[in-house]
Amino acid sequence: MAGTTGEPNHPTDPFGPSPLQDLMYGHIHGAALRAVAVHRIADHLGDGPRTADDLAARTGTHAPSLRRILRLLAVRGLFHEDDRGAFRLDDSAQALRTDAPGSQLAAVLMITDPMFGRSTDGLAETLRTGEPAFELAYGTSFFEHLLKAPEDRATFDAGMASMSGPVEELVAQSYTFPEGARVIDVGGGRGGLLDAVLTREPTLTGVLFDQPATVAEHLLDRPGLAGRWHTEGGDFFSAVPPGGDFYVLKHILHDWSDEDALRILGTIRRAAAPGSRLLVVDAVLPEGSAPHPAVNVDVVMLLAVRGRERTAAEFSDLLGRAGFRLERILPTPTLPSVLEAVAV
Incomplete structure (x- = not known):
């Protein structure tokens, strides 16, 4: 044989x-x-x-x-x-x-869920049209679908939480905030990253900013953090809280097209004073076809939303167009890097 x-x-x-x-x-x-x-x-x-x-x-x-x-x-x-x-x-x-510890069962169940399977079936059509395969399969955008489908939303939330939990502590270890800084986590979900950041540096204060229904389920109500944080609900396309020394965007920009990413960055730039820092926590694609786990995630973005993973040069250009100067990229022990930019 x-x-x-x-x-x-x-x-x-x-x-x-x-x-x-x-x-x-x-x-x-x-x-x-x-x-x-x-x-x-x-x-x-x-x-x-x-x-x-x-x-x-x-x-x-x-x-x-x-x-x-x-x-x-x-x-x-x-x-x-x-x-x-x-x-x-x-x-x-x-x-x-x-x-x-760090179970990825929920992540496996999310990535292999029929909502992504049906999208994968439409990838050939995406190649023809450039439209997300999810929208072709479901007739609506990914995030609009999640608002209307509680079971799929629960699968997605559990999967993202299982992937984010181990990442948040590793990211927090990779960047040192100055004492007394005010950190605003934009689109910060239930506050896992802000929790890790505030726990590591007891002089920091923070604001968790996301959709009202999301921040209502925050995880920050712990004795060690008492009095050092508050939540605000809103839409990062419209406005974000002013007065931050640091603004953080973790796994946000990759969900959106350049046009929408510039809208998000624009609201932050309007809220941020010159010299304020923006930390973008996202994967950074290598140039060319070098193996990298973000290549898998990039195709998931192609299937589901209108976002994409970006190279360092693409991030630098995007941030520059929004009024930020990319100063350095800090690798972490996990998939995303920390891109540090300053408002100019």
Whole structure:
């Protein structure tokens, strides 16, 4: 049979290992990952290897089918099958457990959710029109859909929280604020990053600014932060709180086109005094086709919204057009960098 002799595969062998083969079956790999996430298979492997029969009995799944799915994911490096036919979690799969520190289960369920799957189906049309595939599939924008679909909103919020939680502390560690500064987190969600920032520097004060319904569910009401923060509800396209020494935009600009990003930056520039600092926390794409995890996120943006990931040069141009001068880019131990700009 093809590919079983140990000889190098012929270039025209349709079953030989190749990037083409990996990509051609990629949607199946994603569906298999979602299947084990939905049935919480990893939760039952936290205390050691189990056979497919044992796992099926514990999860109410079909043992022969489960074994085939686990075998596929073992080939992809997510699980390992021993000589007894028992499967264990490899290191990268530990994050599929609900009880794992920094669990990514919710993120997996979000990215593999049908709302993104349907968008992926429309990518060929996006290539023709430039319009987000999500809008072609659902007839409305991504964020408008979330307002009307509470189950999808819950999936999205949980997925974003699972990805943001570990990132926020790493970002906070990567930038040193001066003592006594006032930090305004624009579009800061429930306040995870502002919490991390205020916790690290006890002389700072902060404002959490986002949609009223979002800030109403903030996470800042902790004894160690008492008296050092307040929330404000509003629309960052219209106005943001004035008087900040630092304005922070974490994972905001990549959701929007250049035109809309300039509108957001414009409201901040009108609120910020000359010399105030703006910290943009976003991935920075490398030039060219160098491997980078933000390339995956960039295509998710293409599918779902009208935003995009940007290179350092593109950020510099965007910030300059809005009245900010990009001064430096600080890498962090995780995906986003901290781009520090000054209001001019």
